[in-house]
Amino acid sequence: MSNPKYATLAVHAGQQPDPLTGAVNVPVYLTSTFELTGIESSRGYDYSRAGNPTRTRVEEALAALEGGVCGHAFASGMAAIYALVATLRAGDHLICSANVYGGTARLFNLIIQHYGIEIEYVDTANVDAVNAAIKPNTKLIHIETPTNPLMVLTDIAAVCEIAHAKGVEVSVDNTFMSPALQSPIALGADIVMHSTTKFLNGHSDGLGGALIGTKPEHKDRFLLVQKAAGGIMSPFECFLVLRGIKTLVLRMRQHEENGRAVAEFLSTQGKVSRLNYPGLKSHPQHELAKKQQRGFGSMLSFDLGSREKVGKFLGALKLFLNAESLGGVESLASHSATTTHAALSAEDRAKVGITDGLVRLSVGIEDKEDLVADLEQALKAV
Numbered sequence: 001m002s003n004p005k006y007a008t009l010a011v012h013a014g015q016q017p018d019p020l021t022g023a024v025n026v027p028v029y030l031t032s033t034f035e036l037t038g039i040e041s042s043r044g045y046d047y048s049r050a051g052n053p054t055r056t057r058v059e060e061a062l063a064a065l066e067g068g069v070c071g072h073a074f075a076s077g078m079a080a081i082y083a084l085v086a087t088l089r090a091g092d093h094l095i096c097s098a099n100v101y102g103g104t105a106r107l108f109n110l111i112i113q114h115y116g117i118e119i120e121y122v123d124t125a126n127v128d129a130v131n132a133a134i135k136p137n138t139k140l141i142h143i144e145t146p147t148n149p150l151m152v153l154t155d156i157a158a159v160c161e162i163a164h165a166k167g168v169e170v171s172v173d174n175t176f177m178s179p180a181l182q183s184p185i186a187l188g189a190d191i192v193m194h195s196t197t198k199f200l201n202g203h204s205d206g207l208g209g210a211l212i213g214t215k216p217e218h219k220d221r222f223l224l225v226q227k228a229a230g231g232i233m234s235p236f237e238c239f240l241v242l243r244g245i246k247t248l249v250l251r252m253r254q255h256e257e258n259g260r261a262v263a264e265f266l267s268t269q270g271k272v273s274r275l276n277y278p279g280l281k282s283h284p285q286h287e288l289a290k291k292q293q294r295g296f297g298s299m300l301s302f303d304l305g306s307r308e309k310v311g312k313f314l315g316a317l318k319l320f321l322n323a324e325s326l327g328g329v330e331s332l333a334s335h336s337a338t339t340t341h342a343a344l345s346a347e348d349r350a351k352v353g354i355t356d357g358l359v360r361l362s363v364g365i366e367d368k369e370d371l372v373a374d375l376e377q378a379l380k381a382v
């Protein structure tokens with residue numbers, strides 16, 4: 001097929017039958033090493049840190065879904081972000097979206113900064129601020145859109161345009177939208193990053209991360225980090241992601257429908273303030289969301305006023321589980337200040353707007369009427 005549509009790609013990219021047996025699912029190659037065919041000659045694989053056939057397939061699938069030239073699978077989303085910055089050098093300048101995933105800030109502030117790499121957090125929703133922040137030693141602009149948990153968008157095309165004019169690469173953390181709802185490379189991004197733990201795997205049963213590149217140099221660079229640093233995705237996790245990808249489009253459709261229904265319900269509730277969901281007309285970047293995304297997803301956050309009220313709310317929920325993470329089939333609710341953003345100081349949280357009353361929802365694929373009823377009864381307890 002010359003130009004398959006997206007759902008077709010999700011089922012088939014990288015998932016052709018096994019050439020040896022015809023198995024319709026990609027076999028899990030549980031092997032550390034491979035028999036060589038001679039001195040410096042192999043069947044394409046020699047040691048699983050450098051490459052494993054199951055990993056090759058998931059890497060092909062991810063590259064196809066994002067429209068890149070190469071995919072690289074890592075042990076977690078954080079291992080992927082680490083690989084993204086591993087080849088920066090002392091004296092380089094890195095610009096990162098403010099109110100980025102808490103783990104990303106932890107990696108940058110507590111580890112990468114000590115390597116002599118200058119890290120600057122910029123409100124990347126403000127394109128002029130990004131332009132002003134670029135310096136001669138800026139090597140990378142890393143953006144997350146929408147951000148976790150405040151759902152702030154960055155105009156990917158606009159940031160790429162100014163970055164490229166100054167010879168700077170742009171990487172986009174596309175975890176919240178998944179490749180089904182947002183294609184950063186089509187908007188100009190050089191590198192896409194994912195925590196496959198979330199929507200790509202989709203079933204809350206495995207950790208993983210990925211980088212998708214657009215240039216042959218990216219392939220060399222990320223393969224080097226895989227081989228040299230070793231933070232690769234295990235064959236079994238590769239299998240889980242391959243399986244998850246097959247239903248990605250279907251799942252995202254339901255996530256989206258449920259996310260909208262929940263956001264609309266919450267928008268009518270007096271106890272809920274600062275409801276952040278890009279699908280609502282009241283979201284300040286609703287138009288940008290319509291332009292650069294193919295949907296609004298199922299992540300949202302809102303404020304209940306205090307940590308105590310959040311405690312009561314989470315305790316009263318029956319269907320939504322009080323748990324970190326997102327993107328699985330089951331609905332989750334979490335208190336951002338003490339979970340995903342606990343690594344930030346109270347002062348840094350206040351600066352980006354992560355208040356003690358903030359609740360984040362990852363809306364799953366259950367019946368939306370049940371989800372709304374659960375939220376309604378839990379709000380009564382607040």
Ligand SMILES: *Cc1c(COP(=O)(O)O)cnc(C)c1O
Nearest residue numbers: 076077078101148175195197208
């Ligand atoms: C979860 C997450 C990460 C980190 O991924 P892990 O798989 O947990 O290491 C990075 N970015 C975003 C937006 C995430 O949601």
